[in-house]
Amino acid sequence: MANPPSTDTVVKSIDYTMPRTDWMEDIPPQFIPNNYSNPAKPDQLEYFFGYKGAKEWLPTHEDWQLPENWQEIIYEGFRERLEKYRSLKVFMDICVRCGACADKCHYFIGSGDPKNMPVLRAELLRSIYRKDFTTVGRILGKLSGGRKLTKEVIKEWYMYFYQCTECRRCSLFCPYGIDTAEITMLARELLNLVGIQTDWIMAPVINSFNVGNHIGIPPHTFKDIVDFMVDDIEELTGKRIDPPINKKGAEILFIPPSGDYFADPGTYTFMGYLMLFHELGLDYTLSTYAAEGGNFGLFTSHEAMKRLNAKMYAEAQRLGVKWILGGECGHMWRVVNQYMDTLNGPADFLEVPRSPITGTVFQNASSTKMVHITEFTADLIRNNVLNLDPSRNDNKRVTYHDSCNPARAMGLFEEPRYVINNVCNHFYEMPEQTIRERTFCCGSGAGLNNDEFMEMRMRGGMPRANAVKQVHDQYDVNMLACICAIDRVVFPPLMDYWVPGVDVTGVHELVANALVMRGEKERETDLRGEPLPGKEG
Amino acid sequence: MNTSQGQLREYMLQHRDKIVNEWLDAALQTYPEDGAKFFKEQKDQFANPVGATFSRELNNIFGELLRETSSQQLPDSVDAIVRIRAVQEFSPSQALQVFTVLKDVLRAQLDKPVQEHGWQAEYRALEDKVDQLSMLAVDIYVKCKEKMWELRVRQAQERVSYLLRKYAGVDVRDSGRGDPFSEDTAQD
Secondary structure, three states: OOOOOOHHHHHHHOOOOOOOOOHHHHOOOOOOOOOOOOEOOHHHHHHHHOOOOOOOOOOOOOOOOOOOOHHHHHHHHHHHHHHHOHHHHHHHHHOOOOOOOOOOOHHHHHHOOHHHOHHHHHHHHHHHHHHHHOHHHHHHHHHHOOOOOOHHHHHHHHHHHOOOOOOOHHHHHOOOOOOHHHHHHHHHHHHHHOOOOEHHHHHHHHHHHHOOOOOOOOHHHHHHHHHHHHHHHHHHHOOOOOOOEOOOOOOEEEEOOOHHHHOOOHHHHHHHHHHHHHHHOOOEEEOOOOOOOOOHHHHOOHHHHHHHHHHHHHHHHHHOOOEEEEOOOOHHHHHHHHHHHHHOOOOOOOOOOEOOOOOOEOHHHOOOOEEEHHHHHHHHHHOOOOOEOHHHHOOOOEEEOOOHHHHHHOOOOHHHHHHHHHHOOOEOOOOHHHOHHHOOOOOOOOOOOOHHHHHHHHHHOHHHHHHHHHHHHHHOOOEEEEOOHHHHHHHHHHHHHHOOOOEEEEHHHHHHHHEOOOOOOOOOEOOOOOEOOOOOO | OOOOOOHHHHHHHHOHHHHHHHHHHHHHOOOOHHHHHHHHHOOOOOOOHHHHHHHHHHHHHHHHHOOOOOOOHHHHHHHHHHHHHOOOOOOHHHHOHHHHHHHHHHHHHHHHHHHHHOOHHHHHHHHHHHHHHHHHHHHHHHHHHHHHHHHHHHHHHHHOHHHHHHHHOOOHHHHOOOOOOOHHHHOO
8 A cells, every 4th residue: 555645745735826927827726626617608698698609618628618809709709898897997097906895705715726816816817908908018918918819718717707606896996996797797798709608697587588487487387386385375374475476457466586486495585475475365366477686687698687677677567567576686787777777768658656555766766667575664663554463573682694795785784784683683784894885705606506616616605604603603693584595595504604504594584484474374383384483392 | 740831831821922922923924924914913802803812722722732622712712713713814724823833932932841841741731732633623514514504505595595495395494503304304
């Protein structure tokens, strides 16, 4: 038997030393199973973008089957986007490498890999810009921090721009307000042009566009699922409800993230929406085509983002509703709040949202005509419309994760907390440097919530989990509330790995537990079928 | 009876901070330079959970090595570190190098006093403890990796859990945190 390697040999096998010069060229990315997302299929790219000539490839292969004129495509695509998006040019030029962002990325914090420092991740793109799109770069080349566009650069982009969750925590600390998420978006868009994209993003984009939701649940199955939930709700409350689907002329179109109707624990949040709307007697409708708030287009290209956003509004117009109510979704809210107006808006054919229950006019949504459900529910509670029994949630010791996009892209901090505090008696905040605008990402946004990437996500989500652990240890917190469907899917394994004993919930699951519906039977369990406090025996 | 028994321990207690610091440096050398610098220098445990965990737990483990019999603190501390290393981009041997490298650190720090004072017997016992520590880390590492695979299976099920429940009659909630088709959970 061979001798095991000595410690010294093992030490020497790790070479992470950063060379002082040319580090980006000298340390090529190493693709190994579990550290990358699987590529999109050629037919997906051809179907959605009309991209012809794509071939099968794998990150672990030497040859990525790039088109012959790939450099020309990237250059031309870059040039076009620099002209089109003034922000991109500013972001490329303005960074002074002050380092304020460097240690703010959860992927850097969890891995220690310098290329995950936002400044260096952006430099992967900026170095190409500097070399070929600036006069000084053309003359000085490497001396000005520029570098040649090689196939290795493409591989590096794929590695690191697909380790960015577009959460924008780093941007918060940038004195110039450079939006690293937009740099990632543009880099991914350029990769898209040469056929480099992930399956986990393209499949949901196509399904959402064609069928209406990420996993391609057809309309009749959507109806079945809602019916199943109606049965579950009847069993729980004794009340039979009848959620409207594709109802023309309804006042409000409700758009949830699809994760809430096929994946636990989001399903309980979806039941919560339905129970609340029924109790209010709300004139609303679900739609089988606009059955997805999630916009994975944000993770691939402006074109895809625009088309997915447009279909929600097209459906609102077709159904003749007055305004749109949006569910506990994440990225949808960045698109609606920050891009919608220049992509597809303003939505002049809709009315400024006004709660039919309280009369409150949501002026903040006067352009997009779309209200976040925690804003809507907070207003209901504020106006004392709901009969709530928070003691039904007394077995839950709750903390709240500010989901990145509702938090940083629309400043939604108070409403979810106001709702939670009115439906739960035990609420505890995580440390202040990890919540509100400084919230740590779940580690899985921007299309990284795929199976093959799980190990990477564990390290990316570690700073978030570490803050949850603090309130778990100190206050015995056993429930992590959030308002994003990706959170609800990825937090259970993240918690199970780092903080066993903490479960995950949407805010409207907590609302529905506490909601005393008119004429309901005495409830024995919560929405999950767990005994209510005091009814365990 | 060896009259020098306990003297090495006393020496190590006196030089604890220095030795633990050397160990921390050696452990962090397995990260890229800029990453290691951040892990070492940022003291806020929420801004830098990896570095904070290493600083805290290496010190705890060192304390456990100095005890006659280790307490539950030892596996807890080893777990905290291995749990991190198991999801970072290391091969198994690289991941566990945090522990194996302790022998090098101890040699560098203790060789001279051990030779001078004739503490060899106590030193050999200490090295045996470091070996046991490494073995404990192997056990925990494997458990962490097993957990990852369990979570993968679990997530694949939960992603469509409602559909599985309603269409296939498979309720993944009944299976606890494991594979519903495994032997353990089949008995439920």
